[in-house]
Amino acid sequence: MSQAEQQAASTAVTDVAPQCPKCGADLSNDETYARYRVCGACGHHFTLSADERIRLLVDPGSFQEFNRHLVSVDPLVFSDRLPYRKRILQAREQTGLREAVVTGIARIRGHEVVLAVLDFRFLGGSMGSVVGEKITLAFERAAERRLPIITVAASGGARMQEGILSLVQMAKTTAAAKRAHDSNVPYISVLTHPTTGGIYASFANQGDIILAEPGALIGFAGPRVVKETAHTEPVRSHSAEFLLEHGFVDQVVDRRRLRDTIALILRLLQARAELPERTTASPIPQERPTRRAWEVVQLARRPDRPTTLDYIRRISPQFVELHGDRLYGDDPAIVGGIGEIAGHGVIIIGHERGHGDPIRRNGQALPEGYRKAIRLFALASRLRLPVLTFIDTPGAYLGEGAEERGIASAISESIAAMTLLPVPTIAVIIGEGGSGGALALAVADRVLMQEHTIYSVISPEGAAAILYRDAARAPEVAESLKITAADLKRFDVIDDIVPEPEGGAHRDPDYAAALLLDAIVRHLGQLVDQPPERLIRERWRKFRRMGQTNTYLRELVTQEVSELSALVSRTFGSLRERLPFTHDDTEEHLVTPS
Template sequence: MTRAALQCWIDPKGVAAVLSIAFHLVTIKPLYPEFDDAFDAGGDPEVVELAPLDLEQELSVCLVCGTELGGSDLFQRIRVCPQCGFHYNISARSRIAALVDPGTFEESHRWITSIDPLVFSPRVSYQVRVLNDQERTGLSEAAVTGIARIGGARCAIIAIDFGFLGGSMGLVVGEKVARMFELAARHRLPVITFATSGGARLQEGVLSLTQMAKTVVAARTLRERGIPLISVLANPSSGQILSSFASMSDIRIGEPGAHIAFASLGALREIEESEDVGDHANAEAMLNYGHLDMVISRDKQRDQLSVLLGLFDRHVKDDARTRRRGSRYRPGRQDAWESVRLSRRADRPTASAYIPRLFRNFVELHGDRSGADDEGVKIGLGYLGVYPVMVVAQERIRSDEEASQEDDRSIESFTERFGYAELGRGGIGVTGFRKARRAAVMANDFRLPLVVLVDTPGPKLGIGQELNGLASEIAETINVMLGIETPVVSVVIGEGGSEAALAFSVADRMMMMENSIYTPISPEAGAATELRDRARAPEVARSLRLTSYDALEMGIADLIIAEPDGGANADPARAAIMLKRELISEVSQLRRRHRRVLARHRRKRFRHIGEYGPEFRAAVRSELNTWRAAVRAQMRRVFGSGDGIGDEERDGGRSDGV
């Protein structure tokens, strides 16, 4: 089939003339006609006109709550009930007009129109149905594409209109979507799609089905060039559009109560043999299961999209001053057990306390895209000073008992008692590692610096975690963190426990708050293993060398961030200011380095960690001194303390006789 058979290119005046002739030659009816027995007999069917279906009909009262809608500006503008918030169907053009900056939308590919590739007419001509919806909606097809500005940021827009053959994707919709993706890739414009589709364009057969692959190919072009794709899923979002380009998006936004599922609501009810399936396939359910990043009402979408477009803007003026190495803070040696206690304080600032103080316009993202969302890991986008960054933060989940305690001496945490993370209380599970990996890949794709806040007793343990591949997820997270070609800065803000802390702290710069700890095992578990007595945990803590001072001395940490007197819990705002200043300085330095050089040096750093550094030389020196002392002691026992031996000892063992 030639390209000419798939689409027609006519200038606007020509199209108007063609449509004018078509309207005179074909009887256009508002809906699909009914037929009499003449159809089965092979005669010409008698067309019976039905009442038109107006998806944007004027409503006097809300069909859900009964509220008067006549004087509501919110309903007239974006068709949302001001009382119950129910989102009624809105046309593609009305949606675009409500979201973009006034007068900025320039429509593209408008005059591509459908033909009838299969001559599909078991009851009524497909061409008649297309012309019918063209007359009713004023659209040439179900997709409206173009370029506009939202909050001043230029972007590409693709809006699907459910009123045109149920928003189904045929040859023309697939072609328009693919061409818009390619146009956006050439001009490096972020893309926003608005999807509302009820299924397949069966009148075009398997040709309609192949449009899924066509649009995915085009969407891959955006991903390969680091151009963001944002999808807004309205009611309903199902079938081929949801399972193709809409699910290829980097950020997915759902409208409240929208049906978002591959199968239609009717099909799910039939399969499940229950009418009560709507709450299991709506936007809120998909958010809980990690398939959406957020659910936002229609009246707030413009502001949220404007913020997201700004965060993906790469044109950042780098005006931060680089601090001299000599001005960095270096504390004295701390008591290890006191550091353990301070890092675990119930009132110590967590990631949730730091994020709003560190990152402006923070937009939290949700889900691992595999069916879950771990609340122990927060990911999102925000501004660190002038720099847009990707944030990954481990969030300690405290029990009500811990949160109500002000005196940390009366708290015996699960980690203190058992030495590992209790399920649901601060540990990082399989979903958390997947979620963090998703954020790291996004940071790499869009060349955003990655800032990681570490605060966890360790990975979650349990049979369920093991069957879901806990060990594999930890290994893969380390692998991804080593490979991403973007600046990575990691900060231990509290307790950096075992493998969960390590996987999140594989970075170009690893920093620690002054009273934080970094340890392969909790002191309690170490005492139980080595000394058979958990009460001797303070002794093991000192032997583990887990303080920030020790990590800096061993070359594991690059920088210690000072805390206010009494610890970060005494003045969280001041602690955040100190942390933010160092983060901006480090990100500013790393952004000046080439992406590939960063990744190569990061891998080299961890390949040779512990080798030939100050710690290695100190260990060799200590070993040599121990060996020399042992040799001297043995010589005294064998030869006695004669003058010859004394002379050799005074010469440091360098005489000819030794």
């Protein structure tokens, strides 16, 4: 950042604001402003000092600062209008801080964390050698003590008065964040106004979960730098909301909800309840008539059938949705986040049809959706959380942009990622499971199907159009494709059938969710304590066997025996009609008259 910006930032005062700069409201008696430094009228978020930020985030009296003694020197003997040493002394006097970051250990709703909070008032929150060192030490403390770490960024970037020594702090802090990742330490990164330059392009972007405050200016190059070097005016590209839309932050969270949001995330990440290893399955009543395949297709596609979000709200009401693929965008056709099943933290991912909402595209996902899933698979792997997926799609989206952004590559990578997850995985088909778009979320230790769902290489209409050039013959093709749960259980493609309420899940979504939760808990209880190596090995063996000759031979023999039995029955019946006979008491011998 420029020297003028640094000087202005160092003299900024956050506790005097007679009116809101956004809406002009008088804030002198605004309780929301007094407590949170947020305009009660329009929600404008003011800049906070590190002390104010810590007070709002942590449990009272729980913060214990460490590494306060580290202070900056002047390695370059730098001077512009003021010597660098004098700037440091002025910043200390004006802020009461020794440096631009405060680090320590605290509790948030009882959860112990390591905290690193930047203060924009101290030379624009810029990162010099000491800031980089203190942040690195914070990551190392978190890894050593196996504690979650939370960083709160507010910075203009690198501290140019320290030259290249400032630049290389990007490498040091990023590497420290990565090492914490490898130690399976949860990392939540909070981006506030402003977050730019070297801090945004280093550790702050390594968060497992990245949250941003509303209206925050966030970007690699600050607006002034963009204007003077690229000769363009950044309009929307530097806002928290723009980054959410384009897949680079998980949520934009109002400061008034930030503490509770972080506390909920920490609780879900650390939830480890005991799950039953065995429970009694809920059998499908035998008296129910067997439905033809086309009837099941119609039930699976019903617009009022419960969707992924409908089930999540019922079986995991504390779900925290995470957004974005960190590459291009956020696809609403696939939802994902952190949830809780029977007291155990899980990562939940699923297709979302949206009951007609056009942004969901009937669950037909873009490459960004599958890459979001891959990102969440990686999060589950690092934090040792089981993965639960819901499949409900006619197939991947094949419209404009999907091919150029790599839909086939995204599906392939999602399949590959699931095969190697070192955590329990359960996939549930809750509607229509169509082609590779469905399989991308279905390579799991346990694959379950609700009673009235389908899973197929192609839609019946598509198969009829190819085979007969007549999509109207879809009902008869549906029978031949063997796409129902009962069919696929016989082929060992799925592991279990989850019963539905009489007439289908749409008749009683609450009961359908209860039946589904029972099945999920039962199978998760069988998997949760298995070693990662065994999970990966058994998952491979399971899919390796699919399609082998013996599987089809067994099914063929079963069909042949059934057909032969029917033939014998018909022949025997015909014989009885033509020959008079009686039975003895045991009905074991035919006795012809003498």
